[in-house]
Amino acid sequence: MDKTEDIPEGRDPIRELDAVIEAERISAPVVEGHNGDKILMLPRGFTTQIVEDEFALPPHIAASVTVDKADSxxxxxNRFRDDNSILLADHDSGKIIARLDWHTHNAEGSPLSQRLEDAPPAPRHEDAPLAPRQDRHRTTFILRASEEYARWNEFEGKMHSQExxxxxxxxxxxxxxxxEPSVMIEISRDLEASQGAKFSSKTRLENGDRAFTYETETHVKGDIVIPRxxxxxxxxxxxxxxxxxxxxFRWRPTPAGLQLGFAWRRVEYMRRAYFEQIATRISEETGLPLFFGRTGGN
Structure with a gap:
């Protein structure tokens, strides 16, 4: 049977299908083009047209770089900064972030501040005082714990067997x-030699060190001196x-033997102070203003 007999007179399925496709194409007519331009998609037979936006920011760099060393x-x-760039240092995350295309400012003595009195209300152009900028270009320095510190920090705060x-x-x-390292190795060997011994007493020496007296199963007595x-x-x-x-040093005599460990002394204060020192050095060598804190975009 000829299928064309089922099509009502005056109907054109091909043209109707084209109309449906055309409607779908223009259902969301505004798309984002290169550099953030808004492009209006018009039906076939018409031309595309850029939608003008008086508040739109000009073309800009969008890049986020992570570096491993302060010098990098x-x-x-120094390669990409300008007069509006800033530094944000967040100790909690260990990050020092340079926001290279930060918003314009009204710092005293800057060319921007000199125009404040004569500037029209609510200026919108990019180089006006207190105008928004893209904030899409940044570099992040993440201070990672050294291998040595990570190894000792993992061992810290726990009690361990002598061995x-x-x-x-x-x-x-x-x-x-x-x-001296040789002294610490000697201490470690003394600890190994007394493995399984019974500790009966401890004495604080004049220099603050502790001397532990122990007795082995064969009734051989000895002392282990552990520095404070x-x-x-x-x-x-x-x-x-x-x-x-x-x-x-931390120690705990037990019937099974001596338990030993160590605890940091004010190391977290040193880590915070050293972090601030590094952030300050970066600020001094780049000329960027330094702020300690974070933003929602960090």
């Missing part, structure tokens, strides 16, 4: 500055210079 951060900032603690001291003795604290020379952050950190 400084070099990138485990002695092995850790020996493996990481190169990080210890005071007392020891010092590490390690970087806090990856790529930075070593600093001196104090570690307080």
């Amino acid at each position: 951060h400084i070099a990138y900032i 485990e603690f002695a092995r850790f001291l020996e493996e990481n003795a190169v990080d210890i500055g005071d007392p 604290s020891f010092y590490l020379n390690i970087p806090l952050y990856y790529g930075e210079d070593p600093v001196q950190l104090e570690c307080l």
Whole structure:
């Protein structure tokens, strides 16, 4: 049977289909083009037209770069910064962010501030005082914990068996500055030698160290002298210079043997101070104003 017999007279399915497709095409006629331009899509046979927006920002760079070292951060900032760029330093996240195309300002003495009195109300052009800019170009420096600090920090705050603690001291003795690494290795060997011994007493020496008296199953007695604290020379952050950190010895005599560990002494204060020091150096070497905090876009 000829299918054309089922089509009512005067109907053209092809043209109707084209009309449906055309309607779908223009159902959302405004699309975003290159550099944020708004483009109006008109039906077939017409031309496209850019939708003018008096508040639209001009073409801009949209880039977000993450660097691993402060020197790389400084070099990138100095390459792309302008008079409106700023630094935001957030200690909690360990990030120092340069917002390179930040909004214009009215800082005293700047060319912008000199036009404030004569400027028309609510200026909209980009170089006017207090006008918005794109804020799409930034570089982020994330201060990551150094390998050495991460290793010691993982071990800190927990109590360990003599064998485990002695092995850790020996493996990481190169990080210890005071007392000498050889002294710490000797302590670790004394700990290994007394593994499983029964500790009967401890005495505080004149210098604050502790001497533990122990007795083995064969009734051999001996002493282990453990310093009150020891010092590490390690970087806090990856790529930075070593600093001196104090570690307080912790111990717990138990029937099964001596439990040992250590705790940081005011290290978090040092981390915050060192973070601020790095942020200040970046500000000084780039000339950008520094703000400690964060925005919703961080």
